[in-house]
Amino acid sequence: MIGSPLMQRAFLAAVLVGAAAPVVGTFLVQRRMSLMGDGIGHVALTGVALGWLVGNWTGIAPHDALAVPGAVVLAIVGSVVIELVRERGQTNGDLALALMFYGGIAGGVLLIKVAGGTNANLISYLFGSISTVSVTDLVWTVVLAVLVLVVGVGLRAALFAVSHDEEFARASGLPVRLLNMLIATIAALTVTVAMRVVGLLLVSALMIVPVAVAQLYARSFSRTMAVASGIGVAVSIVGLAITYWEDFPPGATIVILAILVYGVASTLRPFLRRPQTTGDPHLDVSDDVLIASTATD
Template sequence: MDLNEMLSYGFMQRALIGGSLIAILCSVLGVFLVLRRLSLIGDGLAHVTFGSVALTLLFRLQSVYMTLAVIPVVLASALGILKLAQKARIYGDAAIGMVSAIGIATGVLLASVAGGFNVDLFSYLFGNILSISSSELAIAAGLFVIVIAGVIMFYNELFASTFDEELAKSSGLDTDRINAVLVLLTALTVVLAMKVVGIMLISALLILPAVTALQVAKGFKAAIISAAAIGVGTVICGISVSFVLNLPTGATIVIINFVVFLLAFALRGLLRHS
């Protein structure tokens, strides 16, 4: 099958466009999260998404309404993680772990009440971007604009709090608000990414392009641009390979990301010793 034939399918066009939008969001936010050691927040919010999806399946909502219903739950959970870390004197990783455990437990209970795990739930667990609809693509495009606008609007504040939060706070920056902005943008991205790689693999899409870019990029902006390029390239490659070889799309994207990371790591080692 040649490239023109593959691109002639409407579902492939939607998958490539939607996957690219989501890859950019995950990669850009991933750089901030990795440098702030908050990369596992994606995994925690993914588990909350699992519980939310199970709830919407219990009420048999259509896919497009399911995405809209999940968003406020995940946004509230993201703020809950921050509040637990700030008010309950719980370290960030412990707060993520608590919310993650509650989310996955809720999902299992609701799935049991609904009669067990079905095909729809498995598609959200492990991703099925080839089935993305035009309405879901429109939602993805809308949320893409919102998240990118948020990053651009708060870029300087995010940059300052990422590299030295205490200095940023002493300079008068409201770091609590910036932290809230970051986790809310991440929550929106997690909801979008569940259709690409699935709930179980979302953290990989947030982490791998970012850590790969940090191996080779010189400078913060270069790392963000490199991460976005790596994210888009690996998603397009993963979708294409999975379609041709009939492999699970989400898992294929993650494996290709890992291979690219290994290559970048090896290149960094060669440059260091040259």
């Protein structure tokens, strides 16, 4: 299995996506926007179809050569729109996400038809097709995943501050709007990175479920991020290995494994976790916010 070049590419993509997706998911959970990945994923589908259309018009071969760049552009635009709607309070956040859900799917199906393709061409992007990851796909995955990890981990204190309490972050002198847009952007990049591994319909699960598992045991924001990232890598590797031996869909297998881990972790939590000696459910907040505030001094 390890000696196969195809599996080598697949494992590298799985490790990068498994590490990067929960990092961004940690911020989304903190902001109570766990479904944002779904909304961006649907918009990214329109970007995939738009890439097909442009490739068809310009004669670029293969036709899906511009699928990833198209998904990146549309995902970033969609994430910024969601953030602007949330910031200005013009409509409810769930309504904005619903519009992204329906418009993204409809736009993708319509554009792929105009491009001369069929709905079957979108299946690998909807549900993932890690076993067919090409060298070009891998390059995109490496570049975008490294960018997400550098920003998410490097600026975690400031991003945590704005995710936890915008008013405090603003009073501390942090550029709140810029940081909000940065979170939206890396969320969009994460969706496009993960679409080849778990698919656009399942990407939100890989972003959120490992974080839910980590929150059961971790007692600080930084530790939650680290544990969630480790869980993401583990389920991605194990899920991919299972699909090598059994004819299962890789994306669905990885997500089901993550959910099973959550089920086991939540069942064992009352027996493994030591009782807290304080009534503060967020023991790390003061420390993490202090780090963010001192970073601006």
